[in-house]
Amino acid sequence: MSMQLRERGLAVKLAERIREESKRVLSEHGGDEIRIMNFCGTHEWTITHYGLRSLMPPWINLIAGPGCPVCITPGYYIDVLVDVSFEKDTVVLTYGDAFKLPGSRGKQPRSLFHAKAMGGNVKVVYSFRDAITEAAREPGRRHVFLAVGFETTMPSTAIPLAAGEVPGNLYVLSAYRLTPPIMRFLAEAHPEVRLDGVIAPGHVSTVIGAEAWRFIADEYGIPVVVSGFEPLDVLLSIYMIIRNLAEGKPRLMNEYSRVVAPEGNKYALNAMWEVYEARDSYWRGIGVVPLSGAVHRPRYSGHDFFESTGLRETVTDDKHPGCICDKVVLGLAKPTQCPLFMKACTPGNPYGPCMVSSEGTCRIWAENTPLL
Ligand code: SF4
Structure with a gap:
């Protein structure tokens, strides 16, 4: 399947159709540019890695969006966990993706990577199941798991928590953020982004369902398509948006119907909302976004890091x-507009x-753009 979805001849044909149809849209509906945001970091990887921007006519602008959970994880969480990693009988557990995420304190903010190098007790784990194993192996030590992610990863902690499978010495710092609220925030607070189409995230939608994105079409009049991650998935999604612009009736579309159901994954959703509730939450550098974070409900507060320490979430x-x-x-902005890109800031x-x-746009551009 994946090889078929990378077939070069089909990609070229689709690109030609996108060019012709988008030209017609602009001549009939006016304007000189069609701006399409891909929410997800993995879509940005596909677009950059396979050079899909180079297949687009100059009037189609593919814009990377907010779909990188590590990028928006508050620096305060890292500051706190750096401190905690030096406390007696405590282990901080993190995904490798967030290991080098800098905190916010001082002139050279520290990451968990720095903390480990300085003697802090930090371990990288591949999954929350690994965190459970680590905590169960050392019942005399407190383990704190940094739970970074969108709705895609929330079930990984929610399901074991709901099932009572998490040892009492394992605490979760929920850095989870919810994806539809940030797109609503973007539309409300930053109309200058001026979107003509949105490519919604496929993995997230596997959990929350395609219907979760209907509001973008119905309330903001922007065509939205849930997309898979192969190059032809993304090209077809762009084409579907262009076709929808031609029709003039913005709607929700599902290009990834081989995986994403309209209602999502009920088992995962039930576990998520059994354990978590939405709360206004801070996105790094961006601000507080209404109902965009997930905190443990009171009956799971025994495993909540902030509840267990008495610390308060701070911006x-x-x-x-x-x-x-x-x-x-x-x-x-694009990464290449940053004066530090590939100078003071490298992978x-x-x-x-x-x-x-x-999943960070700067990292993707740094590693996948030729001749940088
Ligand atoms: Fe920030 Fe610039 Fe580095 Fe991107 S390249 S992470 S914008 S410093």
């Missing part, structure tokens, strides 16, 4: 001087959060 100044990652995340030595994770 700190976590924008590093010179870094424009907040603008990159919101589609208001090996990330200065800003968009260079840390493989």
